[in-house]
Amino acid sequence: xxxxxxxxxATDGAARRGRLSTPHxxxxxxxxxxxxxxxxxxxLTPADLRESGAQIVLANTxxxxxxPGHELVSALGGLHRFMAWDGPILTDSGGFxxxxxxxxxxxxxxxxxxxxxxxxxxxxxxxxxxxAIQQALGSDVVMPLDECLAYPATREATEASLALTLRWAxxxxxxxxxxxxxxxxxxxxxxxxxxxxxxxxxxxxTVALGLEGYxxxxxxxxxxxSALLDLTExxxxxxxxxxxxxxxxxxxxxxxxxxxxxxxxxxxCVLPTRNARNGQAxxxxxxxxxxxxxxxxxxxxxxxxxxxxxxxxxxxxxxxxLFMAEELLAYRLLSLHxxxxxxxxVAAMREAIAAGAFQALKTRFFARYGV
Amino acid sequence: xxxxxxxxxATDGAARRGRLSTPHxxxxxxxxxxxxxxxxxxxLTPADLRESGAQIVLANTxxxxxxPGHELVSALGGLHRFMAWDGPILTDSGGFxxxxxxxxxxxxxxxxxxxxxxxxxxxxxxxxxxxAIQQALGSDVVMPLDECLAYPATREATEASLALTLRWAxxxxxxxxxxxxxxxxxxxxxxxxxxxxxxxxxxxxTVALGLEGYxxxxxxxxxxxSALLDLTExxxxxxxxxxxxxxxxxxxxxxxxxxxxxxxxxxxCVLPTRNARNGQAxxxxxxxxxxxxxxxxxxxxxxxxxxxxxxxxxxxxxxxxLFMAEELLAYRLLSLHxxxxxxxxVAAMREAIAAGAFQALKTRFFARYGV
Numbered sequence: 001x002x003x004x005x006x007x008x009x010a011t012d013g014a015a016r017r018g019r020l021s022t023p024h025x026x027x028x029x030x031x032x033x034x035x036x037x038x039x040x041x042x043x044l045t046p047a048d049l050r051e052s053g054a055q056i057v058l059a060n061t062x063x064x065x066x067x068p069g070h071e072l073v074s075a076l077g078g079l080h081r082f083m084a085w086d087g088p089i090l091t092d093s094g095g096f097x098x099x100x101x102x103x104x105x106x107x108x109x110x111x112x113x114x115x116x117x118x119x120x121x122x123x124x125x126x127x128x129x130x131x132a133i134q135q136a137l138g139s140d141v142v143m144p145l146d147e148c149l150a151y152p153a154t155r156e157a158t159e160a161s162l163a164l165t166l167r168w169a170x171x172x173x174x175x176x177x178x179x180x181x182x183x184x185x186x187x188x189x190x191x192x193x194x195x196x197x198x199x200x201x202x203x204x205x206t207v208a209l210g211l212e213g214y215x216x217x218x219x220x221x222x223x224x225x226s227a228l229l230d231l232t233e234x235x236x237x238x239x240x241x242x243x244x245x246x247x248x249x250x251x252x253x254x255x256x257x258x259x260x261x262x263x264x265x266x267x268x269c270v271l272p273t274r275n276a277r278n279g280q281a282x283x284x285x286x287x288x289x290x291x292x293x294x295x296x297x298x299x300x301x302x303x304x305x306x307x308x309x310x311x312x313x314x315x316x317x318x319x320x321x322l323f324m325a326e327e328l329l330a331y332r333l334l335s336l337h338x339x340x341x342x343x344x345x346v347a348a349m350r351e352a353i354a355a356g357a358f359q360a361l362k363t364r365f366f367a368r369y370g371v
Numbered sequence: 372x373x374x375x376x377x378x379x380x381a382t383d384g385a386a387r388r389g390r391l392s393t394p395h396x397x398x399x400x401x402x403x404x405x406x407x408x409x410x411x412x413x414x415l416t417p418a419d420l421r422e423s424g425a426q427i428v429l430a431n432t433x434x435x436x437x438x439p440g441h442e443l444v445s446a447l448g449g450l451h452r453f454m455a456w457d458g459p460i461l462t463d464s465g466g467f468x469x470x471x472x473x474x475x476x477x478x479x480x481x482x483x484x485x486x487x488x489x490x491x492x493x494x495x496x497x498x499x500x501x502x503a504i505q506q507a508l509g510s511d512v513v514m515p516l517d518e519c520l521a522y523p524a525t526r527e528a529t530e531a532s533l534a535l536t537l538r539w540a541x542x543x544x545x546x547x548x549x550x551x552x553x554x555x556x557x558x559x560x561x562x563x564x565x566x567x568x569x570x571x572x573x574x575x576x577t578v579a580l581g582l583e584g585y586x587x588x589x590x591x592x593x594x595x596x597s598a599l600l601d602l603t604e605x606x607x608x609x610x611x612x613x614x615x616x617x618x619x620x621x622x623x624x625x626x627x628x629x630x631x632x633x634x635x636x637x638x639x640c641v642l643p644t645r646n647a648r649n650g651q652a653x654x655x656x657x658x659x660x661x662x663x664x665x666x667x668x669x670x671x672x673x674x675x676x677x678x679x680x681x682x683x684x685x686x687x688x689x690x691x692x693l694f695m696a697e698e699l700l701a702y703r704l705l706s707l708h709x710x711x712x713x714x715x716x717v718a719a720m721r722e723a724i725a726a727g728a729f730q731a732l733k734t735r736f737f738a739r740y741g742v
Contacts, residue, residue: 039692043699045680068667068692076670076688084684296439299447309416313455317447321410321439328414328702 006213006244010354014236014263017353020213020244022056022088022140023183024080029244029265030349032256032342033058033090034273038067039083042273043332044339046085052308052336053343056088056140058268061133062097066116066123070136078138090141090268091134093172093189094125096249099148107147109164127168131175135184142180143215144172146189151222158193165191166205173209185212187246190235193218194227203238213244216264220249229258236263253282253345254371257362260349267346272338277331279323282341286370288316290334295320308340309333377584377615381725385607385634388724391584391615393427393459393511394554395451400615400636401720403627403713404429404461405644409438410454413644414703415710417456423679423707424714427459427511429639432504433468437487437494441507449509461512461639462505464543464560465496467620470519478518480535498539502546506555513551514586515543517560522593529564536562537576544580556583558617561606564589565598574609584615587635591620600629607634624653624716625742628733631720638717643709648702650694653712657741659687661705666691679711680704 010017020027034041034049037060041049049057059079064070073082080086095112098105102114102123111126130145146165149158169188176186188206192198206214216235219228232247236259239245246266247259256267272282279290283303288295290302298316310319310333322330345365352361381388391398405412405420408431412420420428430450435441444453451457466483469476473485473494482497501516517536520529540559547557559577563569577585587606590599603618607630610616617637618630627638643653650661654674659666661673669687681690681704693701716736723732 038696038698039689040698040700043703045700045704046684047680067696068688072668072688075668076686082686082689082692084689297443297446309418313417315447315453317439317443318410318453318455321453325409325438327409327411328699329411329416331699332414332703333416 006242008242012353012356012358013261014233015260015349015353015358016263016265017350018244018265020088020141020266022185023181024086024088024140025055027056027088027266028350030256030260030346030353031055031266032346033266033268034339034342035060035268035270036083036085037270038063039073039079041335041339042277043328043335044273046083048336049085049339050087052340053347054087054339056090057085058090058092059083059137059139060094060097061091061130061137062094062101062125064137065094065125065133066118070133074136074138078136080138088140089138091137091139091143092248093130093143093145094133095130095145096148098125099150109167111145127171128175131172132179135179135181139184141185141187141213142176143187144169144189146191146217148218148221149191149193151194153193155193155195155198158191158195158198161193162191162198162202165189166202169206169209173211187211187213187215187244189215189217189248190239191218194223194231196231196234199231199235200238203235207240211243213246214239215246215248217248219247220251220255228255229262232259232264233262239263253342254366254369256342256345257349257365260353261358261362272342273335276334276338279330279334280338281319281334282338284368286368290316290320290323290330302337303341306337306340306344308337310337377613379613383724383727383729384632385604386631386720386724386729387634387636388721389615389636391459391512391637393556394552395457395459395511396426398427398459398637399721401627401631401717401724402426402637403717404637404639405710405713406431406639406641407454407456408641409434410444410450412706412710413648414699414706415644417454419707420456420710421458423711424718425458425710427461428456429461429463430454430508430510431465431468432462432501432508433465433472433496435508436465436496436504437489441504445507445509449507451509459511460509462508462510462514463619464501464514464516465504466501466516467519469496470521480538482516498542499546502543503550506550506552509552510555512556512558512584513547514558515540515547515560517562517588519589519592520562520564522565524564526564526566526569529566529569533562533564533569533573536560537573540577540580544582558582558584558586558615560586560588560619561610562589565594565602567602567605570602570606571609574606578611582614584617585610586617586619588619590618591622591626599626600633603630603635604633610634624713625737625740627713627716628720628736631724632729632733643713644706647705647709650701650705651709652690652705653709655739657739661687661691661694661701663691673708674712677708677711677715679708681708
């Protein structure tokens with residue numbers, strides 16, 4: 001199979017065990033991608049990421065475009081060398097951040113104009129520029145610029161937005177085909193909000209572009225959990241079997257398990273690192289909030305089953321002390337633990353699917369995790 | 372030689388190469404102690420410290436007394452287990468912090484009363500309590516409570532303060548002899564401000580207590596650099612040859628070299644970690660300020676001779692980007708680099724003294740470092 005390729009190794013119900021090939025190595029799926037927003041997964045080194053089980057890192061085009069700038073990263077040898085991560089990198093398009101973070105945003109057929117929150121400079125992100133930035137960064141998996149609607153949105157607004165996203169996707173495809181290194185993948189993004197028929201149309205029209213993988217976008221933006229799961233099941237069921245499926249911005253451990261059971265292969269989320277900095281640690285028995293007084297004298301590790309450095313060396317009491325004292329090491333150790341938990345969870349799912357035991361794992365997970 | 376012991380292995384001029392034995396292992400001197408104020412050397416793990424060349428860590432009695440409390444640390448097996456550092460730990464007495472950080476401080480013969488900045492609670496630190504806290508923490512090298520005068524201080528105030536410090540030292544000695552584990556050292560602290568005759572008296576009266584090592588206190592508190600060096604030379608020259616000499620709170624790389632050339636064996640300072648968090652990196656060619664625009668596109672590491680993880684993997688341009696973006700990883704990587712630099716500097720001094728080449732090292736250091 002040519003690079004970039006996706007090999008479906010096993011299925012168990014709708015759950016899939018696969019392998020995505022990229023110029024910087026393979027990604028075993030289901031896979032979770034930690035988010036390295038500004039060219040760093042916050043507080044962690046590439047060595048930490050490797051040791052904790054990361055296979056691929058997501059980087060944010062919007063942030064790197066604004067600072068330090070993709071030309072600078074490119075001049076220094078690309079993002080892999082810049083951040084010293086030699087594994088695969090998926091870059092988002094910048095669209096989601098323009099719609100959620102940028103000021104004075106203005107949308108046109110051409111693209112999205114906005115002002116940089118860093119220096120106030122006027123900026124314009126077009127489908128072509130988004131691809132050019134991702135190419136300059138040296139991304140292995142490129143995402144097309146799409147419009148991300150807030151939830152809730154009317155059917156009319158969603159339909160117009162989907163049409164624009166599809167026109168932009170075609171422009172992104174052209175830009176990608178003309179300028180990307182061999183083996184670099186471009187994924188499509190299926191939008192369509194909470195409207196089933198729009199999602200169906202989005203799948204048809206996006207798949208018609210013949211891309212290397214397909215993402216489910218516009219989820220985890222405030223819609224009910226049932227809508228997330230139902231729409232994921234619907235879209236995953238319509239997507240081609242021989243391409244990877246990526247549920248963007250998801251999510252909680254329980255969401256990962258539910259989505260894998262519906263046929264999703266890839267995930268990204270800031271949850272493990274962001275929540276770590278807020279004092280939340282994920283465990284097989286559910287998340288714990290380390291600042292709670294109950295952990296003041298707790299000699300146990302965050303999780304006795306966890307292989308991470310934090311769990312091998314430190315008590316909850318110590319981690320709570322660090323957190324209460326606002327010590328930088330608290331954020332680092334909790335981040336390391338949380339990404340280790342997420343990578344362990346997807347690794348367990350991979351193993352279960354290969355063994356035809358996914359349903360048992362899912363049942364066991366929920367019995368303990370207690371959602 | 373019994374534990375705690377100090378073995379003088381070699382001398383070169385006034386510079387000394389020695390070995391301090393503690394219940395948690397040996398410390399090769401000259402040695403630099405990183406400061407683990409709240410039970411953590413900020414942003415670094417014990418594994419980082421080991422890898423960067425740390426032999427002994429300093430912990431602050433004042434901070435750990437207030438949070439999480441020494442009883443809690445003791446109940447969890449002591450500070451070594453709490454912070455997962457199995458090497459030697461030196462604890463200060465808490466005195467310096469009471470005099471520099473605490474509010475509503477009131478001094479009496481009995482001790483120093485103050486209010487906790489954390490919860491406003493009234494506290495009283497006596498010589499006996501300081502020793503009891505350090506014993507509860509499981510310190511390997513215990514420091515006696517002393518009064519730390521601000522600079523400048525009158526001769527009269529300095530003399531009265533010295534007398535109090537000496538009375539407290541005797542009380543600390545009694546408390547230490549009555550309650551410390553075998554092998555635990557108690558050092559004396561030589562005060563006396565900038566007055567030579569008071570420093571001489573302080574040496575005589577402190578050494579008369581027959582302690583396991585001697586610190587030079589009340590330095591680096593604002594006095595001129597010449598006074599620091601002259602008084603260090605004076606006091607080091609008077610202290611017993613067969614005991615380690617510790618210059619408290621010092622200092623800059625150039626201060627370490629100057630003080631070793633005057634017979635000092637041990638140092639501690641927050642400089643490498645605090646300045647890292649302010650963007651300063653130490654190199655053989657002098658410190659650099661990573662946020663400067665000149666490093667924007669600099670592909671070189673902080674120091675091409677440095678063996679640390681940051682220098683092996685990252686450019687100045689990347690580290691500058693992290694720092695400008697206020698990424699936690701910036702503080703961690705600069706901290707790791709800076710402690711590596713300090714440990715490398717004392718290691719080079721140890722080697723030079725053993726080889727009878729200290730003066731050549733000192734000349735070379737200053738020619739490059741450019742102070």
